[in-house]
Amino acid sequence: MSIYIQSASHISIQKPLSEEWMEMPIIPDSFFMKSEEPDYKPFISPMEARRMGTLVKRALVTSADALRKGDCEMPDAIISGTGLGCVEHTEKFLNAVIDNDEECLPPTSFMQSTHNTISSQIALRLKCHGYNSTYSHRGTSFDSALFDAFMQLSLGKIGTALVGAHDEMTPDYFLMLSKLGYWKTNFYTLEQLRKGEEGGAISGSCSLSMLLSMQKKDTTLCELKDMEMFYRPGILQSRHAINDILLRNKLPLSEIDAVVMGLSGDQDNDDVYHELRKHVFQNTPMLWYKQIFGESFSASSFGVYVGAVCLHEGRIPYHLFFNPDEADNFQKEPKNILVYNHFHDRDHSIVLLTK
Amino acid sequence: MENLIEELKKEIIEVLNLEGMTPADIDENAPLFGEGLGLDSIDALELIVLMEKNYGIKLQNANEGKEIFKSVKVMAEYINAHRTK
Structure with missing residues (x-):
C-alpha cells in the first residue's frame, strides 16, 4: 500500500501558488517578512471574505489550489496543523476585551480566533462531512497532522486527505517573539546564516496545503x-x-x-x-x-x-x-x-x- | 437624524468589514437582512454589540431586533429614541 503526495500549494514569502522559488527564490531582506498575498477574488467573494481573517483566506485558497491540482473535489479527511491558529483575530478579540472592559465583545473575532477555525472553514466551504481535525503542537503541528493522515491512509480508513500547515505572523506577535530571542535583530548575509553563529531566525508565515492519496498519477509529486x-x-x-x-x-x-x-x-x-x-x-x-x-x-x-x-x-x-x-x-x-x-x-x- | 444615519452607515461598514462599500452605497430604506445588504445572523450579533458599545442600548428582547434592524433608517430612529450615550 503506497501513499502519495499528489499536489501542494503555498502562500508564503515566495510567490504564492507557484513553484517559481525553484528558479528565482525571493531572498528575505528584512527581519519581518510578510507573505505575498495572491488575488483572493477568484476564490472567495468579497461578501464571504469580509468575515475571514488573513490566515483563513490563505488556507482556503491553498486548499482549493491543492485540490484542483490533485484533481480531487472532496477529500475524505481534512487535517490541519497550526502552532497558534488565527493570531490576527485572537489579537482583535483580546484587544476588545481590554478596550471594552470585558463587555460588548465582537462575535466574529471570537469565532475566527479558534485554532480549529481553519479546518472547519475548509470543511464548510467544501461541504465535507468527513474526518476533521486540527493539531496545535507548536513546532510539530504539521508533522502531527501529516502523521495522522499517513496512519489513517496506511490503515485504509481514508482514501484521500487534505493536510495543511497554517501559521501567520502579526507585527505584535513578531515583537513579542523578538523579545524572547526568536528572531534575528541584525542584518545578515546567507553566509552568516550558514555559519549559524548567532541566535534567532528569519521570521516567516506559512500556509501550505497538500493532497495525499493512494493512486499514483502523472502529476503526483x-x-x-x-x-x-x-x-x-x-x-x-x-x-x-x-x-x-x-x-x-x-x-x-x-x-x-x-x-x-x-x-x-x-x-x-x-x-x-x-x-x-x-x-x-x-x-x-x-x-x-x-x-x-x-x-x-x-x-x-x-x-x-x-x-x-x-x-x-x-x-x-x-x-x-x-x-x-x-x-x-x-x-x-x-x-x-x-x-x-x-x-x-x-x-x-x-x-x-x-x- | 441625517447625521446619525450617515454615522451609522460608516459604523456598519467598519464593524461588518464591508470592503469596497461607501455610505452612499447603502440605501437607508433598504432591508439590512435578506434582500438589500444581505446580512445574516452573525451580522445581527455584531449590530447588537455595536448598539450597546456605541450608544449604550442593551436589547432586552432578541425579537425586538427583527423590527429594529429593518433598515438603517429604522435603526437610527430607534437609537435616537433610546440612546444613553
Missing part, C-alpha cells in the same frame, strides 16, 4: 514512503531512528540522494543538524529551506514540500544546497530524499520521500 516522530532523542537515538526507517524501507543510506534539514541560521536550532551531519550524514548532500521560506511554527511543512517538488521535477536547484560545493558535484536525478526537522531539540521528525 512523490511517494510519502514513511515517517517517524520522536521526543528528545540524543544523537544516538536519532541515528537509530534514521537507521530504523531506512531498514524498514530496505534503503541503504548511500541511496538517500539528499537530506532536507530545518537549518535556520539560529545557532541553538542548527547545532542539532550539524551534529547529525557529523555523525550520520557525512556523505549525504544537505539541503535547507528556511533561508527562503522563513521560520514559523509550521515551517517544517516546507521541508516536505521542497523535497516533494525536487523529486517531482527530478532536480535540486543550486540555492537549496547548504554547502555550495555539494551543489557543484551533484549531477543526478534525486530518487530518495529524507526530511529531518526538530523543534527546540524536543520533538524530532523524519519523513522519507521517494520518486
Whole structure:
C-alpha cells in the first residue's frame, strides 16, 4: 500500500501558488517578512471574505489550489496543523476585551480566533462531512497532522486527505517573539546564516496545503514512503531512528540522494543538524529551506514540500544546497530524499520521500 | 437624524468589514437582512454589540431586533429614541 503526495500549494514569502522559488527564490531582506498575498477574488467573494481573517483566506485558497491540482473535489479527511491558529483575530478579540472592559465583545473575532477555525472553514466551504481535525503542537503541528493522515491512509480508513500547515505572523506577535530571542535583530548575509553563529531566525508565515492519496498519477509529486516522530532523542537515538526507517524501507543510506534539514541560521536550532551531519550524514548532500521560506511554527511543512517538488521535477536547484560545493558535484536525478526537522531539540521528525 | 444615519452607515461598514462599500452605497430604506445588504445572523450579533458599545442600548428582547434592524433608517430612529450615550 503506497501513499502519495499528489499536489501542494503555498502562500508564503515566495510567490504564492507557484513553484517559481525553484528558479528565482525571493531572498528575505528584512527581519519581518510578510507573505505575498495572491488575488483572493477568484476564490472567495468579497461578501464571504469580509468575515475571514488573513490566515483563513490563505488556507482556503491553498486548499482549493491543492485540490484542483490533485484533481480531487472532496477529500475524505481534512487535517490541519497550526502552532497558534488565527493570531490576527485572537489579537482583535483580546484587544476588545481590554478596550471594552470585558463587555460588548465582537462575535466574529471570537469565532475566527479558534485554532480549529481553519479546518472547519475548509470543511464548510467544501461541504465535507468527513474526518476533521486540527493539531496545535507548536513546532510539530504539521508533522502531527501529516502523521495522522499517513496512519489513517496506511490503515485504509481514508482514501484521500487534505493536510495543511497554517501559521501567520502579526507585527505584535513578531515583537513579542523578538523579545524572547526568536528572531534575528541584525542584518545578515546567507553566509552568516550558514555559519549559524548567532541566535534567532528569519521570521516567516506559512500556509501550505497538500493532497495525499493512494493512486499514483502523472502529476503526483512523490511517494510519502514513511515517517517517524520522536521526543528528545540524543544523537544516538536519532541515528537509530534514521537507521530504523531506512531498514524498514530496505534503503541503504548511500541511496538517500539528499537530506532536507530545518537549518535556520539560529545557532541553538542548527547545532542539532550539524551534529547529525557529523555523525550520520557525512556523505549525504544537505539541503535547507528556511533561508527562503522563513521560520514559523509550521515551517517544517516546507521541508516536505521542497523535497516533494525536487523529486517531482527530478532536480535540486543550486540555492537549496547548504554547502555550495555539494551543489557543484551533484549531477543526478534525486530518487530518495529524507526530511529531518526538530523543534527546540524536543520533538524530532523524519519523513522519507521517494520518486 | 441625517447625521446619525450617515454615522451609522460608516459604523456598519467598519464593524461588518464591508470592503469596497461607501455610505452612499447603502440605501437607508433598504432591508439590512435578506434582500438589500444581505446580512445574516452573525451580522445581527455584531449590530447588537455595536448598539450597546456605541450608544449604550442593551436589547432586552432578541425579537425586538427583527423590527429594529429593518433598515438603517429604522435603526437610527430607534437609537435616537433610546440612546444613553
